[in-house]
Amino acid sequence: MILKSQVEWALHCCAILAGLPDGRYLSTKALAEFHGLPKEYLSKALQGLSQAGLVDTSLGPSGGYRLAKPPAELTFLEIVEAVEGRQRTFVCTNIRANNPCRPKDHCDSSPCAVARIMWEADEAWRAKLRGVKLSDLVGILSQEVAPELWKSSFEWVLERAG
Amino acid sequence: MILKSQVEWALHCCAILAGLPDGRYLSTKALAEFHGLPKEYLSKALQGLSQAGLVDTSLGPSGGYRLAKPPAELTFLEIVEAVEGRQRTFVCTNIRANNPCRPKDHCDSSPCAVARIMWEADEAWRAKLRGVKLSDLVGILSQEVAPELWKSSFEWVLERAG
DNA sequence: TTAATCAAGGATAAAGAATATCCTTATTTC
DNA sequence: GAAATAAGGATATTCTTTATCCTTGATTAA
Ligand code: SF4
Ligand code: SF4
Numbered sequence: 001m002i003l004k005s006q007v008e009w010a011l012h013c014c015a016i017l018a019g020l021p022d023g024r025y026l027s028t029k030a031l032a033e034f035h036g037l038p039k040e041y042l043s044k045a046l047q048g049l050s051q052a053g054l055v056d057t058s059l060g061p062s063g064g065y066r067l068a069k070p071p072a073e074l075t076f077l078e079i080v081e082a083v084e085g086r087q088r089t090f091v092c093t094n095i096r097a098n099n100p101c102r103p104k105d106h107c108d109s110s111p112c113a114v115a116r117i118m119w120e121a122d123e124a125w126r127a128k129l130r131g132v133k134l135s136d137l138v139g140i141l142s143q144e145v146a147p148e149l150w151k152s153s154f155e156w157v158l159e160r161a162g
Numbered sequence: 163m164i165l166k167s168q169v170e171w172a173l174h175c176c177a178i179l180a181g182l183p184d185g186r187y188l189s190t191k192a193l194a195e196f197h198g199l200p201k202e203y204l205s206k207a208l209q210g211l212s213q214a215g216l217v218d219t220s221l222g223p224s225g226g227y228r229l230a231k232p233p234a235e236l237t238f239l240e241i242v243e244a245v246e247g248r249q250r251t252f253v254c255t256n257i258r259a260n261n262p263c264r265p266k267d268h269c270d271s272s273p274c275a276v277a278r279i280m281w282e283a284d285e286a287w288r289a290k291l292r293g294v295k296l297s298d299l300v301g302i303l304s305q306e307v308a309p310e311l312w313k314s315s316f317e318w319v320l321e322r323a324g
Numbered sequence: 325t326t327a328a329t330c331a332a333g334g335a336t337a338a339a340g341a342a343t344a345t346c347c348t349t350a351t352t353t354c
Numbered sequence: 355g356a357a358a359t360a361a362g363g364a365t366a367t368t369c370t371t372t373a374t375c376c377t378t379g380a381t382t383a384a
Contacts, residue, residue: 001164001165001166002341003252005253005255006372007252008252008253008255008276015276028330029330033262034261034262035260036261040374041374043331044333044372044373047331047332047333057331058331059329059330059331059379059382060328060331060383061328061330062329063331064331065331076279076280089163089164089165090170092170095170098199099196099198101317102311113303114170114174118165118169118173121238121287124289124290125286125287127286128286129283132279137275137279140275141275144274146268149265155263156262156263162329164370167343168342168343189359200344203345205361206344209361209362212361219359219360220353220360221350221351221353221361222353222359223353223358224354224359225351225353225359226360227360324359
């Protein structure tokens with residue numbers, strides 16, 4: 001069970017978009033080039049963010065993506081779910097229904113303990129991601145990334161932001 | 163990102179094995195029939211449990227599987243990891259290394275905040291599963307499963323346990 | 325007005341992982 | 355000695371992920 005690489009891509013792209021000045025957009029092309037990713041496929045991840053309402057888009061030259069809300073109001077969970085989906089990681093195929101001792105008319109009213117426990121763990125994962133804002137990430141990165149690299153990356157982006 | 167169905171199978175099988183009297187074994191054949199699962203493929207999941215040291219095996223007629231330790235000392239996490247593996251669910255492909263502004267000699271010493279945050283969430287998931295014992299599951303099931311079904315299932319298993 | 329650029333999304337292909345079956349081997353029980 | 359069992363290798367099938375290509379309609383800049 002491994003998250004798709006698009007999750008990593010989306011998080012990195014949002015971190016970049018968080019640094020964009022108000023009202024400006026950054027294109028798929030620029031984001032793909034900056035991260036060394038296939039443009040067409042990265043586009044699918046960005047479309048996921050767009051469909052989830054996390055980013056605004058603009059067409060034409062100088063178009064692209066920008067965040068739809070402030071980084072402090074955007075959680076990791078929203079970004080992850082936008083590309084990975086909201087389905088729980090444990091799916092129950094109801095194998096208890098195959099129990100040969102089970103009477104024909106027996107009705108398993110609710111999910112059993114196995115499923116509930118697995119879903120609780122899933123929820124713990126989501127709760128952790130829900131507790132981290134995009135602004136938290138930017139704060140950490142701004143401290144950890146080498147100042148020259150931080151600055152030159154920022155300029156690189158600004159040159160290409162429409 | 164969805165856990166393999168073998169996880170569900172392994173948990174159910176362990177729950178059954180937890181009810182076995184001391185020193186007795188239950189075969190793949192019986193476990194597969196009880197849960198309505200493909201015997202050969204379920205066998206792979208049980209081999210995973212065996213390789214992880216969670217169950218003991220015995221060959222020949224009346225052979226099969228039994229728990230290697232008491233249900234109170236066997237956690238959900240151990241069972242899940244035995245079939246799903248211990249790899250983290252977020253893998254970092256180090257796309258920051260593709261940053262065009264990055265100097266050639268630049269060395270990214272450690273995992274960045276993105277990866278650390280995702281790994282923390284992963285650990286929260288594991289911590290939750292680590293906190294649930296197989297005995298907890300059996301306790302809940304014994305209360306929730308209809309008494310007649312619980313009893314007849316128990317008898318069905320005993321008839322086939324070597 | 326025109327040409328270039330962009331997001332969106334459909335179609336399709338390639339690669340990889342999950343699911344499933346079959347068969348052989350060595351061991352144990354009866 | 356015969357039957358049953360776990361272990362595991364080989365292979366096939368199906369589904370998901372990854373990736374590319376192309377069309378459409380909107381927007382901007384010249
Ligand atoms: S996990 Fe629970 S609900 Fe799902 S198949 Fe097993 S018994 Fe049924
Ligand atoms: S998640 Fe962090 S460590 Fe992984 S590629 Fe992105 S920047 Fe690098």
